[in-house]
Amino acid sequence: MRMTAVIVMLAAPAFAEELGKASSDEISKGKRLFDGLCAGCHGTEGAGGGVGPPLARPKLARARDDEALMQVIRRGIPGSDMPMARQWDPGEVFQIAAYVKKLGSIPEEKLLGSAAAGRDVYFGKGGCKACHTIQGVGGRLGPELGSIGAQRSASHMRRSIVEPEAEFADRFLxxxxxxxxxxxxxxxxxxxxxxxxxxxxxxxxxxxxxxxxxxxxxxKSKSPMPSYKGALSAGELEDLVAFLASMRGEP
Ligand code: HEC
Ligand code: HEC
CATH class of the missing domain: 2.30.30 (SH3 type barrels.)
Structure with missing residues (x-):
């Protein structure tokens, strides 16, 4: 056991240098591991939606470089819901880290709508205020949305609005x-x-x-939130998503 631990530690930095050079085979192995062990909390392709934050972002606060990313995967984040998933072999950590890194290199989804117009939909036609609070204003039946833009991807929010029961807010029952x-x-x-x-x-x-x-x-997975499919035009939906994406917890 002791021997293994030492080898893992020595091997890590060497792997770190190569993360960006992972082969497509290693990345697809990483994807398979990710789908089984991580997607439940971080969403398919790291898009977010579970208890974990989206990972398909160019910068991760807790994983600023390759070594930190592998460390988070190896050890989890103590004191949070991010677990130490299993006893890893270094090859697996490398594969999964390479996959997560690749997710971050996919350009962030472009927002097509206007946040200002979306604000009008939110407070007007959408009637979202009845159930959601933003900056202290609104109802309490649904989750607070004041920092939703930092927690959820645009595609998660879009789906939440059109199919509330498919994209279910965690911890809601x-x-x-x-x-x-x-x-x-x-x-x-x-x-x-x-x-x-x-x-x-x-x-x-x-x-x-x-x-x-x-x-x-x-x-489970029953939501009192109505589906807005058909109730909003495609343009209104995009405006609303742009407005929610701008909600990052700043006053
Ligand atoms: C049980 C839910 C859960 C599982 C499973 C899980 N995570 Fe997490 N993960 C979290 C949570 C919650 C956080 C945020 C912790 C914090 O910052 O306090 C997190 C944070 C992270 C971060 C740091 C993100 C940032 O913004 O800095 C990375 C990277 C990460 N997880 C990768 C993974 C990988 C890879 C797997 C699979 C091996 C995985 N996670 C499995 C819940 C989970
Ligand atoms: C009748 C109350 C109600 C109304 C009206 C309502 N919602 Fe919700 N909403 C909820 C509840 C309850 C949830 C949590 C359960 C779920 O995910 O469906 C939720 C979840 C959400 C989520 C997912 C949050 C997360 O953390 O994943 C988003 C985004 C959202 N609503 C946006 C909106 C927008 C935008 C509108 C207006 C167009 C709206 N809601 C109108 C009750 C409502």
Missing amino acids: WVRLEAGGRTYEGVRLNDDTFSIQIMDAGERIHSFWKRELTAVTEM
Whole structure:
């Protein structure tokens, strides 16, 4: 075991120099590993959408150079949801890192719309404010969108708007509860051993002792967000995506 650890450490810098020169065979092996181990959190082709940030970007804050990228893959990011996926062999780390690096070299998607026009769609026709908060304004049923542009790719946002149930915001869960002969539906806010709290579509909060419940149904991938397919023109959709992409948490 000890021997292996030493070899891995010595081998790493040599690999690092070559990351940009990986063969297409190594990159496609990396892709296969990525699809199995990473895409669930980072999205297909690193486009984002799960708990992990999109990786198809030219600069990664936690992986500024080749060596740092391989380190993140080898060790995960302690204290975050980014795991140490498995005991790696150095060849695999190299392949997967080469693939992630290549994702970053694909030019970022061009935004065709106008953020200013998208703001009007968001606050006007789209009625998005009813459920989403941006800069402290809006409803609370859906996730806060004030820094969505830093977390999600344009294609994820586009799909979220047209097919909310396909591109599902993680950590969001819609539940149906029965208590005292009545049925309640809402977003799960809190769930502990003895009680559960939900917020219904009218933003009313309901709290129950678990022992009062006669049925609980977790409606995985059910979203109260309507699909905007057909409700917005292609141009309006692109404007809206450009507006959301500009939401990067700055006031
Ligand atoms: C269980 C979910 C999960 C899995 C699986 C996962 N990651 Fe992550 N990853 C995260 C999260 C969350 C972060 C952000 C951590 C932070 O910055 O606090 C992250 C961060 C990263 C970063 C740094 C991104 C940046 O902006 O600097 C890289 C690179 C990365 N992951 C690559 C991978 C690779 C490659 C795999 C597969 C071997 C993988 N991740 C598997 C959740 C995951
Ligand atoms: C009736 C309430 C409601 C309305 C109206 C609504 N949304 Fe949502 N939205 C939600 C909920 C709830 C979720 C989380 C579940 C999901 O992903 O579908 C969500 C998710 C999203 C996401 C994905 C967020 C993520 O982190 O992946 C985006 C982007 C989004 N909405 C944008 C919009 C835009 C833009 C509009 C207006 C055109 C809009 N929403 C209108 C309730 C709503």
